[in-house]
Amino acid sequence: MKTTSLNKTHHDMKAKMVDFGGWEMALHYGSQLDEHHNVRTDAGMFDVSHMLAVDINGKAARDFLRRLVANNVDKLTQPGKALYSCMLNLQGGVIDDLIIYFLTESHFRMVVNAGTADKDIAWMLARRDEIAPGLEITPRRDLAMIAVQGPNARAKVWQVIAGAQAATENLQLFQATTYDKYFIARTGYTGEDGFEIMLPSNDAAGFWRALNAAGVAPAGLGARDTLRLEAGMNLYGQDMDETTSPLESGLAWTVDLKSDRDFIGKQALLAIPVTKKLIGLILLERGVLRSHQKVSMQYDDSESEGEITSGGFSPTLNQSIALARLPLKVTAGDEVRVLVRDKMLRAKVVKYPFVRNGKSLI
Amino acid sequence: MSIPNDLKYTKSHEWVRLEDNGTATVGITQHAQELLGDMVFVETPTVGRKLNQGEECAVVESVKAAADVYAPIAGEVTAANPDLESSPQKINEDAYSAWLFKLKPVNVADLNSLLDAAGYQKILESEED
Numbered sequence: 315m316k317t318t319s320l321n322k323t324h325h326d327m328k329a330k331m332v333d334f335g336g337w338e339m340a341l342h343y344g345s346q347l348d349e350h351h352n353v354r355t356d357a358g359m360f361d362v363s364h365m366l367a368v369d370i371n372g373k374a375a376r377d378f379l380r381r382l383v384a385n386n387v388d389k390l391t392q393p394g395k396a397l398y399s400c401m402l403n404l405q406g407g408v409i410d411d412l413i414i415y416f417l418t419e420s421h422f423r424m425v426v427n428a429g430t431a432d433k434d435i436a437w438m439l440a441r442r443d444e445i446a447p448g449l450e451i452t453p454r455r456d457l458a459m460i461a462v463q464g465p466n467a468r469a470k471v472w473q474v475i476a477g478a479q480a481a482t483e484n485l486q487l488f489q490a491t492t493y494d495k496y497f498i499a500r501t502g503y504t505g506e507d508g509f510e511i512m513l514p515s516n517d518a519a520g521f522w523r524a525l526n527a528a529g530v531a532p533a534g535l536g537a538r539d540t541l542r543l544e545a546g547m548n549l550y551g552q553d554m555d556e557t558t559s560p561l562e563s564g565l566a567w568t569v570d571l572k573s574d575r576d577f578i579g580k581q582a583l584l585a586i587p588v589t590k591k592l593i594g595l596i597l598l599e600r601g602v603l604r605s606h607q608k609v610s611m612q613y614d615d616s617e618s619e620g621e622i623t624s625g626g627f628s629p630t631l632n633q634s635i636a637l638a639r640l641p642l643k644v645t646a647g648d649e650v651r652v653l654v655r656d657k658m659l660r661a662k663v664v665k666y667p668f669v670r671n672g673k674s675l676i
Numbered sequence: 677m678s679i680p681n682d683l684k685y686t687k688s689h690e691w692v693r694l695e696d697n698g699t700a701t702v703g704i705t706q707h708a709q710e711l712l713g714d715m716v717f718v719e720t721p722t723v724g725r726k727l728n729q730g731e732e733c734a735v736v737e738s739v740k741a742a743a744d745v746y747a748p749i750a751g752e753v754t755a756a757n758p759d760l761e762s763s764p765q766k767i768n769e770d771a772y773s774a775w776l777f778k779l780k781p782v783n784v785a786d787l788n789s790l791l792d793a794a795g796y797q798k799i800l801e802s803e804e805d
Contacts, residue, residue, distance in 0.1 A: 330713075345768075346739050347714040536713065536739060600761075602717050602737045627716040627739055634717075655735070655742065 318363035319458050319515035323522055327532055335429035337364040339535050346536035350629045353504050353541055354672045357464035358533035359525050364428035367454040367512060368435065374446035375422045379414060381445055382438065384560060384577055386570035390416035396488040396501060399568055400560045401434065402579025406586060407556040408563065410434050411548060413501065415490050423497075425459075427550050441578070457497075458518035460511050462530055463541075465672060467508035471498075474524045482509070503538065505545025505670045543635065544628050546594065546667030552605055553592065553623040553637055559583060562639060563623075564592030564666075592623065593644060594666035595636040595652070596676060599659045602627050603636035603652060609661070611650040613643055620644070622652065630669045631676060637666065679705075680772055684748070684787055685796035691772060692748045694787055699754055700779045704736060704745060706771040707800055712738035715764035720756035720777050727751060727779065729786065734776050736767065749786040751779035 315338040324331060329340035340361065342349060352358040370378065379387040385399030395416050401409045410430040415423040426434045435453055442449050462471050472479040481493040482500070490499035497512040513521060526532065539549070546564075548554055554563035561569065561583060569583065597603050603625030611618050618641045625636035636652075640663070644650070648663040668676055679685070684692045689708035693701045709715070717737040727733050727747035734745035755778040759766055766774040781787070791799065 341740075342713065345714055347765075540739060600717060600719070602742065604742070627737075629739075 316364070318361055319518045320361045320363065320522055323519045324361065324532075329532070329534060332535070334364065334535055337428055339364060340532070342534040342536045343532045346534065346540070347629050349531065349533035349537035350540050352531045353464045353506055353533060353537065354630055354669070355465065357462060357467040357470050357508070357530045358537065359522065359530045360461040360463070360533050360535075360538055361458075361518075361522070362461050362510070363458040363515070363518065365459055366426050366428065366431040366434075367457050367459070368424045368426060368438070369452040369454055370422045370424060370449060371420060371452065372446065372449040373420055374449050375420055378442065378446040378449055379422060380575055381577055382441055383412070383414065384569045384579060386573055386575060387414060387416070387422070388573075388575075390414070392489070393417060394485075394490045396490060396499060398488075400554075400565055401437070402560070402577070402583070403556055404579060404582060406559050406579040406582030408550070408554045408558060408560055408565075409437055409556060411550050411554070411565070415499065429551060454512075456515055457512045458515045460513070460518065460522060460525070461502055461504075461508065462511065462525060463502045463504040463506045463508035465507060467506070467530070468500075470525065470528045470530050471509055471511070473528045474521070503545070503547055504541040505547070505667060506541075506672065540626055540629055543624055543626055543637070544630055544667065544669035546637070548592075548637075549624055558639075559586060559588065561588045562590040562592070564637070589642060590620065590639050591642055591644075592637055592639055593646070594664040594668060595622070595625075595638050595650070595661040596631075596664055596668075597634035597636075597652070597654075597659060597661050598649075601634060601654045601657070601659050603634045603654065603661070607636075608653045609638050609640060609650050610653075610658075611640070611644060611648065613641075618643075620650075628668060630672075631674055635668050636661070679793045679797055681793045683772070684790035684792065685799075686746065686748045686790060687799055688746050690745060690748050692787065692790060694784070695778075698780070698784065700749060700751065700781050700787065701775045702745075702748060702777055702779060703775040704743075704767065704771060705796070708736075708743070709767050709771045712736065712743055713740045713768075714738055715767045718760040718764045718767070718776070720760065721753045723753050723756060725753045727753065736764075736776075745776060747779070748790055749779065750782040752782075754778045754780050
């Protein structure tokens with residue numbers, strides 16, 4: 315199994331380790347619920363070094379990205395700014411979702427998911443050869459990534475990295491800067507404020523220990539999943555994949571269909587009618603919603619069906635929530651039924667996110 | 677991991693304690709709760725329900741997954757733990773005191789077919805391989 319540079323540290327901290335797409339990662343360090351609450355109320359840290367940073371260097375970088383991804387990198391005008399986007403195949407399916415940082419006109423940095431990293435690189439290299447043969451595409455496995463998240467996350471990072479406060483306190487959301495050996499971005503996957511920090515792998519264990527000493531509790535992939543679900547953030551492989559359209563995955567806001575720019579997958583998206591949408595569910599009875607459970611609803615005396623893409627227990631709301639792909643006519647406030655194990659349970663359709671900055675939005 | 681000597685066990689990770697009044701108390705083991713993680717939902721059988729040995733009769737659901745609980749022996753349900761509906765985490769806190777339900781066994785001798793602590797320990801060791 316592949317390991318991150320923090321693997322030994324996780325074992326030392328008594329993490330429950332699991333196989334996550336071929337990577338041995340921490341699921342939790344004792345209690346997933348405690349870790350979740352730490353992030354909502356104080357600060358927690360995640361090793362996300364299994365994700366891959368990819369540097370794109372060369373004069374044609376922006377032109378290449380204009381064609382490669384569905385969101386429009388021309389929105390990136392200020393150095394350090396970041397953009398969330400999908401990378402689509404010719405059928406309009408999602409190869410991966412990713413973040414692109416604009417550093418200079420000849421240097422962009424992309425962060426892609428762990429499980430898709432190899433196919434992403436292969437796809438990008440093949441498209442590079444067609445679109446911009448001179449461009450350099452460099453996977454950065456030499457970098458570790460640590461997400462520090464929560465209302466007190468930034469202040470605790472500033473305690474650990476001397477001098478970082480002045481360099482990063484004015485960072486906007488979705489903006490990054492380089493400070494010393496750190497690449498510090500005000501981004502995250504929890505719905506809380508905080509940083510995602512890249513640094514040389516060799517320095518990761520020391521930084522992790524220092525954050526812990528400053529009161530940042532380690533958190534595992536379990537809490538990461540419940541936090542992102544509450545925050546209404548998509549998980550690749552569950553909420554969308556190569557067979558689903560971003561327009562039926564709650565990601566229309568990331569797809570630029572307004573400009574004349576032609577990106578890979580655009581023609582397919584324009585040609586295929588949208589019949590479903592991603593929307594939130596709250597379970598009205600006792601139980602737990604899980605991915606792949608069937609959702610059914612009555613409209614005009616006919617039965618419609620859909621499916622939960624991500625479901626779980628929300629520790630902040632203390633009830634079960636889900637994202638589900640349902641027919642377009644479903645709207646917030648409707649009541650639907652979900653087949654939970656052997657029972658049909660009632661659930662209410664809601665808009666998501668469910669939780670932001672520690673507060674319920676429901 | 678300590679496995680209490682005074683209990684009986686199943687391969688599916690239930691524990692059973694024979695009480696002085698002849699009823700059998702059932703829960704899930706420390707190993708099972710560790711595998712599942714933080715509990716968020718428990719469904720216990722209704723009092724009066726008659727269970728066959730090995731019948732699905734309860735559900736414990738954690739942040740991670742749902743797991744069925746099976747009747748270790750045949751019997752009639754005489755009580756279900758009322759605390760677990762509001763406080764499922766009691767199973768995480770102490771798996772051997774957070775019982776799920778109590779049974780009046782059809783045949784107390786059925787308990788002899790279950791594993792003792794040493795036998796259960798062997799099952800756990802074989803699962804690790």
